[in-house]
Structure formats: C-alpha cells, structure tokens
Amino acid sequence: MAFFRLPYSSVWLFLVVSSVVGAWITQVTFHPTWATSLVLLIASLKVALVMGCFMELGSAPGRWQWPFVFWLIAVTALLVVGFIVI
C-alpha cells in the first residue's frame, strides 16, 4: 500500500503532530470516554505507520503483512471496545 511507503520524514511529522493533538484532545474535551477512544484510535494509526513505514512491513509481500495487520486490528478493537464497554 502506498500509504505505508511514505517518506520517513513525512511519517515522523505526522506522528509528532498526532501525538500533540491526541494529548490536547484529552485536556479540552467534555466527554472523556470518547476522547480516550479517539486517542486510542490515533495511537493505533500511529502504530500502523511505525510498522508499515519505519519497520518496512509496507514493502513486504502481503502474506507477511497479514499477521501484523490482524494483530493490530485485534489489539485496537480490544482497547477501544474494552475501554467503552468494560
């Protein structure tokens, strides 16, 4: 996927900006649960970017990517659903 083949510098910039925005969201929101869910989703996107670009999974053949994609989706679902439901 082209998304996972972005230049390292663009990825780094996105990761830093989304970290600051994520932290800011939790400080200003009136609904902490949804803010936390949003922050966890942002964190999952960041993990996907680190795995895809920095770890170069994005350039590996599809069959090598699937275990990691599956793991990422499973953990994200676990955290977000777990946080809202539990």
Place this chain on the structure above:
Amino acid sequence: MSTVMQAGKRERLLPGLNGIWVFVILDLTFFAVFFLSYLLERASRVELFNTSQESLNVPLGLINMIVLLTSSWFVAMAVAAVREAQTRRAVRLLYAGAGLGAVFVLIKLFEYFEKLQVGISPLTNEFFMFYFSLTFFHFLHVLVGLLVLTRLARRYQAGLYRPGQVYGLETAAVYWHMVDLLWIMLFPLLYMAR
C-alpha cells in the same frame, strides 16, 4: 527500495532476522495481555485510577513520546544511509538515535524519582502497580536498545562492517521501532485514558 534483498544466498522478505519478527509478535502480544489486565482492573476502580492518574506528568510523557519517535526516525534514516553506503552519515544518525534514547531514560528516571520522593511506589495502589511495572518493563527494553544501537554505531565507525552491510542494523532497527510503538500505546493508556 527493493523488498527482496540478498543475505548470502537466501532471499529475504522482511528486514532483519526472521527471529526478530517472531520476538516482536510475542512481545507485543505479551504487552497486549498487560493492557487488557489494566483495562479490567481500571473498570473495577475507575475513581481510584482517575485520581491516581492526575499525579502523572502528561507533558513529560508527551516529550518522551516525541523523543522516542524522533529517535526511531533517526534509526530508520540510518538504515537507509547504510543501504546507500553512506556509513559516516549512518554513524551520526545512530549516535543521535541512541542519544535520544538516553534522553528518554533520563526523563523516565526523573519521573520515577519524582514519584518516589512524594511516597508513591508500586505498593501505593493498583494504578501505580500497573504504572511502575508496565513503564519499567518498557524502560528495560529501551536500555537494551540503547546498548545495541551504541554498539552498532561504534562497529560501523570502526569499519567492522563493509559498506552496505545492513542485516544486523535492520534487526536492531526493527527492535527499536517496536520499543517506540509500545510507548505509543502505553502513553495514552496510562497518562490520558479517562
């Protein structure tokens, strides 16, 4: 960038040793179980967790996040530099990456010291038990990564690897990125989840 590289006569599909990827999946799964335990424990003591969380230093956690992300970026660029046979640039980037890892360690030690000084320890309550155990386990990962990055930088500097030889560095880089992404999950869970 070519995805299929030669390592001796063997065709490689992922960067670094295959074993490091097994380690990454297992380590991440181990942490995922910890995250689930944290959420379950949190659900039964929401007030306690929210109150305890207020004593954490969010700006320092965020600074540490940016420090690790930047360190990861440097290491990713070091791998690219070695592939292009720019060894001197790679050495500078590796030292910069390791230096930022050291900054993370210092900030984390300061945070631990700050907590212990006011009498907060892993025995204070369940939240701090999770906080100290999760972050300290991650802290140990950072220390190992720091040693590996520094050693690699010294070996490249000493000319012990031929130009373009990147196999070991790729393995270390995958590990270091994993350390980074663990903090990406730990920071919102421990510092920001309300």
